[in-house]
Amino acid sequence: MKTKMQKYEWRGTAPNIQTFKVLKTLKVYNSPVRLFDCSVVRLFCICIFLKSPKPQVSSPKFQEAAGIRCSLKLGIWNLGLETLLLLFFLCQLPTANCSAQSDGVRIPSDQLSKVDSLLTAKENTNKVNALIELGKEMEAGSDNEKRISYSMQAKQLAEKLNYKKGMAAALFNLGNTYFDHANYPETLKNYFACLRLSEELNDKKTTAAILSNLGIVYWIQQDYRQSLAYYFRSLKIAQEAGFKKLEEGNYGNIGIVYDEQANYPQALFYHSKALKLARERGDKNGIARHTGNIGNVYKRQKEFAGALDYYFRALKMKEELDDKKEIEITLGNIGTVYLATQKYNEAEKFLQRALLLSDSLGDLEGEKELHENFSVLDSARGNFKGALEHYKKFISARDTINSDENQKKQVRVEMNYEFDKKEALAKAEQEKKDAVAAAEKKRQKIVLLFVVCGLLLVVAFAAFILRAFLAIKKKNKEISEQKRIIEEKQKDILDSIHYAARIQKCMMPNEKWIAKEIARLKAQGKK
Numbered sequence: 048m049k050t051k052m053q054k055y056e057w058r059g060t061a062p063n064i065q066t067f068k069v070l071k072t073l074k075v076y077n078s079p080v081r082l083f084d085c086s087v088v089r090l091f092c093i094c095i096f097l098k099s100p101k102p103q104v105s106s107p108k109f110q111e112a113a114g115i116r117c118s119l120k121l122g123i124w125n126l127g128l129e130t131l132l133l134l135f136f137l138c139q140l141p142t143a144n145c146s147a148q149s150d151g152v153r154i155p156s157d158q159l160s161k162v163d164s165l166l167t168a169k170e171n172t173n174k175v176n177a178l179i180e181l182g183k184e185m186e187a188g189s190d191n192e193k194r195i196s197y198s199m200q201a202k203q204l205a206e207k208l209n210y211k212k213g214m215a216a217a218l219f220n221l222g223n224t225y226f227d228h229a230n231y232p233e234t235l236k237n238y239f240a241c242l243r244l245s246e247e248l249n250d251k252k253t254t255a256a257i258l259s260n261l262g263i264v265y266w267i268q269q270d271y272r273q274s275l276a277y278y279f280r281s282l283k284i285a286q287e288a289g290f291k292k293l294e295e296g297n298y299g300n301i302g303i304v305y306d307e308q309a310n311y312p313q314a315l316f317y318h319s320k321a322l323k324l325a326r327e328r329g330d331k332n333g334i335a336r337h338t339g340n341i342g343n344v345y346k347r348q349k350e351f352a353g354a355l356d357y358y359f360r361a362l363k364m365k366e367e368l369d370d371k372k373e374i375e376i377t378l379g380n381i382g383t384v385y386l387a388t389q390k391y392n393e394a395e396k397f398l399q400r401a402l403l404l405s406d407s408l409g410d411l412e413g414e415k416e417l418h419e420n421f422s423v424l425d426s427a428r429g430n431f432k433g434a435l436e437h438y439k440k441f442i443s444a445r446d447t448i449n450s451d452e453n454q455k456k457q458v459r460v461e462m463n464y465e466f467d468k469k470e471a472l473a474k475a476e477q478e479k480k481d482a483v484a485a486a487e488k489k490r491q492k493i494v495l496l497f498v499v500c501g502l503l504l505v506v507a508f509a510a511f512i513l514r515a516f517l518a519i520k521k522k523n524k525e526i527s528e529q530k531r532i533i534e535e536k537q538k539d540i541l542d543s544i545h546y547a548a549r550i551q552k553c554m555m556p557n558e559k560w561i562a563k564e565i566a567r568l569k570a571q572g573k574k
Contacts, residue, residue, distance in 0.1 A: 170204055170207070170208070171208070172205075172208060172210050172213060174204060175201050175204050175205045175208065175210055175213035175216075175217070176213065176216075178197045178198070178200050178201035178204070178217075179197075179198070179201045179213065179216045179217055179220060181197040182194050182195075182196075182197035182198040182201065182217075182220045182221075182224070183220050191224065191227075191228060191409065194220075194224045195221065195224055197220075198217045198220040198221045198224065199217070199221070201213060201216070201217040201220070202214055202217035202218060202221070205217055211244055211247070211248055212248060212250070214244055215241050215244040215245050215248065215250065215253060218237045218238075218240045218241035218244070219237075219238075219241045219253065219256075219257065221233075221237040222234050222235075222236075222237035222238040222241060222257075222260065223260075225237065226260070226263075226264065227408075227409065227410070228409055228411060229410075229411035229412050229447070229448045231264055231267070231268070231448070234264055235261070235264060238257055238260055238261055238264070239261075241253070241257050242254065242257045242258070242261070245257060251284050251287075251288045251290075252288070252290055252293070254284060255281045255284040255285045255288070255290060255293045256281070256293060258277045258278075258280045258281035258284070259277065259278060259281040259293065259296060259297055259300060261277045262274045262275070262276075262277035262278040262281065262300060263300065265277065266300070266303065266304060266307075267412060268449070269307075271304050271307065271308055274304055275301065275304055278297050278300050278301050278304070279297075279301070281293065281297050282294060282297040282298070282301070285297060291324060291327075291328055292328065292330070292333075294324065295321050295324040295325050295328065295330065295333055296321070296333075298317045298318070298320045298321035298324065299317070299318060299321035299333075299336060299337050299340055301317045302314045302315070302316070302317030302318035302321060302340060302344075303340060303343070305317060306318075306340070306343055306344050306347060309347070311344055311347065311348055314344050315341065315344055318337055318340050318341050318344065319341075321333070321337045321340075322334065322337040322338065322341070325337055331364060331367075331368060332368060332370060332373075334364065335361050335364035335365045335368065335370070335373065336361070336373060338357050338360050338361040338364065339357065339358060339361035339362075339365075339373070339376070339377050339380065341357050342354045342355070342356070342357030342358040342361060342380065343380065345357060346380070346383070346384055346387075349387075351384050351387060351388050354380075354384050355381065355384055358377055358380055358381045358384065359381070361373075361377050362374065362377045362378070362381065365377055371404055371407075371408060372404075372408060372410070374404060375401050375404035375405050375408065375410065375413055376401075376413070378397045378398070378400045378401035378404070379397070379398060379401035379405075379413065379416065379417055379420070381397045382394045382395075382396075382397035382398035382401060382420060383398075383420055385397065386398075386420060386423060386424055386427075389427070391424060391427060391428055394420075394424055395424060398417055398420055398421060398424065401413070401417055402414070402417045402418075402421070405417055411444055411447060411448060412444075412448065414440070414444050415441055415444035415445050415448065416441075418437045418438070418440040418441035418444065419437070419438075419441040421433075421434075421437040422434045422435075422437040422438040422441060425437060
């Protein structure tokens with residue numbers, strides 16, 4: 048018997064939690080016509096009241112009969128007639144298929160009216176949340192069609208309202224419903240759709256839970272590499288975000304995979320980490336589950352005494368918690384230990400209890416393994432006819448789960464997810480490229496604008512410089528002309544001066560002659 052992985056459910060909030068509790072009571076009825084039959088009986092009783100003689104006493108309101116409220120004011124009523132009608136009504140309940148199971152739970156009509164009013168409420172996000180909770184509350188073994196119906200209604204309304212969180216929750220619930228009935232292609236289809244939305248919404252908790260559940264689907268199909276890949280992705284998110292429950296569950300799930308791969312040291316390592324974290328959190332369900340998983344490791348190592356010790360400890364805790372699915376698994380595990388140790392009577396007792404629970408829960412995967420174990424048990428006892436019958440049932444369940452069509456659907460779902468993921472990535476990449484191209488184009492426009500403006504400024508500056516240059520050139524030309532004129536006049540003046548100087552020089556004695564004459568005169572004076 049395989050150990051159950053820790054599968055996660057959507058945990059959302061809803062406006063009217065009290066209404067959702069009604070769904071737990073729906074499981075006590077078995078017949079499709081049960082509510083109609085009960086209504087007929089109630090109507091019949093009321094008609095008798097209305098036709099009965101009325102004594103002359105004060106008239107109170109008609110009170111509840113067998114938990115059913117009636118708001119009609121029937122007038123004066125007789126105490127003896129009341130008792131007779133009550134007995135008649137109680138006699139009618141079994142024939143109307145309205146009898147409760149062992150828990151004796153009934154659906155009061157006021158609660159049924161709450162469900163009816165909720166389902167006919169205004170279409171908004173509150174109604175989406177309510178439908179999600181209704182689908183979630185209907186656990187494995189209950190009306191599968193209703194579970195799917197509530198989740199589908201929630202999904203469709205959420206799509207209509209573009210309420211993505213509600214869409215993700217509804218897809219999560221649908222995936223869990225199909226998982227419980229071993230319809231793995233539909234499970235993957237809804238899980239992958241939920242994964243895309245949760246990643247888009249950056250909802251790390253839902254993303255981690257979905258990744259862990261995907262790991263379970265691949266574990267069941269013995270694709271351990273893929274299973275571990277999803278578990279470790281989920282574990283990383285849980286550790287980074289501080290989701291202790293998810294972290295604990297992933298430790299346990301990883302331990303189970305290593306157990307089936309016969310890597311027992313790693314299996315015990317991860318189961319011990321999970322058990323420690325469960326004790327720290329006070330998680331009784333987790334403690335029971337991880338205790339049973341450690342028993343599995345001992346069983347695979349053929350340490351049967353240790354395995355039974357852990358199994359019975361786990362069974363006691365699970366029975367206290369009334370977790371039927373976990374009880375079924377542990378009973379099956381105990382049965383396989385007794386089968387391995389050739390204690391066939393004990394094995395049959397525990398396997399039979401497990402099979403009854405598996406059948407009531409609609410656990411096809413569990414039924415497959417239990418029929419396989421029964422086939423081995425009957426063969427060991429020499430009951431080959433019984434062994435053949437159980438083997439046929441095992442093959443039938445296995446083929447239903449692993450049919451070619453289901454495998455093809457599953458591959459298509461996975462391929463579609465990968466394609467959609469790649470398409471989304473390609474679209475995002477293209478959008479990124481488009482954004483970069485648009486930014487580049489805008490940048491080029493800005494650069495071009497600046498270049499044009501720069502060129503205009505350069506041209507303007509060049510024009511200004513040219514104008515200044517021409518003005519300076521003109522001025523220089525004028526100055527040059529004036530200089531030429533001045534120089535010419537200066538030359539004329541100089542020429543005149545030089546001419547006058549020459550004339551003067553010619554007319555006046557020069558210095559040598561004067562000096563000679565002076566010297567001569569001095570010499571004459573001395574004589």
